[in-house]
Amino acid sequence: MTDHDLVRDARDRLTRAALGLARAPLSVAGLALIPLQLYAYPLILVTVGVPLLLLFTALARRYTGFFRRWAAGVLRVEIPAPHRLPANRGPMTRVRTIATDPATWRDLAFLPVNAVTGVVCGVLPVALWLGGLFGFAAPLVWLDHGDVRYVVIGHDTPGNVVLAPLLGLAVLALAWWVTPRATRLHARVVRWLLAPSATTALTDRVRVLADSRADTVDAQAAELRRIERDLHDGAQARLVALGLGLGLAEELLARDPDAARELLAEARRTSTEALAELRGLVRGIHPPVLADRGLEGALRALALAHPLPVEVDVELPGRPEAPVESAAYFAVAETLTNVAKHSGATDAWVRVRHEGGRLSLMIGDNGRGGAEAAEGGGLRGIERRLGAFDGRLGIASPVGGPTIVTMELPCELSSVKTSSSSGTA
Template sequence: MTDHDLVRDAGARLAQAGLGLARTPLCAVGLVLIPLQLYAYPLILVTIGVPLLLLFTALARRYTGFFRRWAGRVLESEIPAPYRVPANRGPMTRVRTVATDPATWRDLAFLPVNAIVGILCGVLPVGLLANGLLGFVVPLIWLDHGLVEYGLLSYDTPGNFVLAPLLGLAFLVLAWWAIPRAARLHAKVARWLLAPSATATLTDRVRVLADSRADTVDAQAAELRRIERDLHDGAQARLVALGMSLGMAEELLSRDPRAAQELLAEARQSSNQALSELRALVRGIHPPVLADRGLDGALRALALAHPLPVEVDLELAGRPEAPVESAAYFAVAEALTNVAKHSGASSAWVRVRHEGGRLGVMVGDDGRGGAVASDDGGLRGIERRLAAFDGTLGIASPVGGPTIVTMELPCELSSVKTSSSSGTA
């Protein structure tokens, strides 16, 4: 470590110690919220307690939210809020949700613990620093006054005079070691009390999986209805017409060969159209290009058919599982369709990577921005499709653009490298 790095690290630790000391009054202020919130509960019986409880609970949650965000920054790991969401906006429903939410009571338990731990972690490093500096200052005072007591030492002998700087140096070394650890200790205590409990995390996970399963079942039912409708209105109708044309041609073949020939020509045309519709339907279920050429070839074919120039940048060390590959393909297809319909963009791009056991797909454009996942929109459909595989969807689309849609799917790749390419289609 160079002298410059040492000085910078020392400045950072001094600043950290100062911020820790500055947080101590805030830690103590939180104690005021305990009687305020508890006092509001019996007042619910006389109605005035309803707004008071909601107000004081909101203040407590904003207070604990500050420490939750601070602890997340210190520990470099986001701490999610564990609160339940009420079924509706009625005040009594909100009161019932607040009163029965375990996170509300954990917040109350956090307030006194935070006051004790926060003050201790804020004052102790500064106290060590002060004692360390005092060890170098006391000998100078002793020179002026002849005798000064520093802790248990009396500076009336030369030996004790020498011990003062050594003791001060020990305090400074201890302070150097304690400053970051005190902050992390405070942050870990905050995470322990403010993060969702294991039961709450499991409950939330079960809820997410139940919602995802319901969305998947609905999507599959809608897809089956679409396939049935396409078969009934398209290929089936043409095959029925084909059978009728062949029957009429059979009747006319002996007495009017020319008319029979025209009917046979129409039947051949109807069979070609029915075959084309069946092929299109099959592509909608699972595109043959995806099975033959993998995700790279399928996305490039998709880009070539797009009305805008689309750049495809794909690097994969293997091939994803077939269901995940299909979900990624159709998600990109829907995203590019939205680009063509709504973005007003002049170009788009697709980037695919696999890192940390997750397939990451990004679709961007240079359009007007402002894209949101509405309930009946294509982005919401993408989100439901990804949720079936425990995937996530992120949208960054400020007004004025650009728009970037990020999709992640947990998956493993095959061992054989299938694609590593970049280009413009």
């Protein structure tokens, strides 16, 4: 190891020791979250506890999230959050999820353990560094009439002048060895308490998949009922009328050609209308423009047909898988439909990106806000559609607006494609 590497390593360890000391009071500060969160539970009975519990739980999760990210950086491993997600549903549903989530109580158990570990792992390295430096400085500090006296040991012998620096050197070597290990020990404790166990992760994954499967089955059943209803009330009825009209025309063909001609013209109009309805039904299942021009072209066509001005900004280096592409298209279409029906907006925008193996979509408007994924609503249906692909839906819609709906879908892109953006009116 060169002198430059030695100096750099020493600087790194001293920095770690200083940061560890800075984390010590932060670790102790987390103890205040324990009574705050526990105090909110009995207050749920008088309603005021609901917002308090949501607030204090959010603070606790942000606090533990800081240490989780720090530990992940130290250990160079991913430490996922074990909390049950989410929901954009009512506050009581969220409170029930929080109260029954084992990760909530693990967070509370983490706070006192982290306080002790943080103080020990933060103070010990700094104390060793200071102790080692004191061993070098002590013989030069206490002078009595020109004679060196090492008052810590208590003997007035010059031999202590040599002994003190040797002890300081030993303590500095110990500090050199302890500093990175203390940091890693603290990080391991954080990971042990905050990372989901294999059983918990598997259980949560099974639960998520079961919920997603149930939502997907419900959505598919609803879609089949819609298709059946559209066929029964639309194209099927017109085809039945077409058959009756052709039968009457056949009977009148010999004795009243003019009436038969009128019936045939009416049958032609009926067949045209039935064909148009069938095409509309097919577009509702999988739009041809989506298959031909991809997500970008389909969204641009969707924006052109929208009653409001919609700006489309798509930047995709490739094309998503067909099921993901279809889910993304219909999610955007449903969101824009809600914008037109309920938001009172004068314009909207759509932004699509692919980063980190995830397809990200953002839809915004300048409407009145207040949107939420209520049960039975369009946004709840979008949430179910995305859930089938491990996707997520986020809604930021304060009263008074604006509204921004974000969607994320894990996917990989296929062929390379150019990026573009467009504004439509």
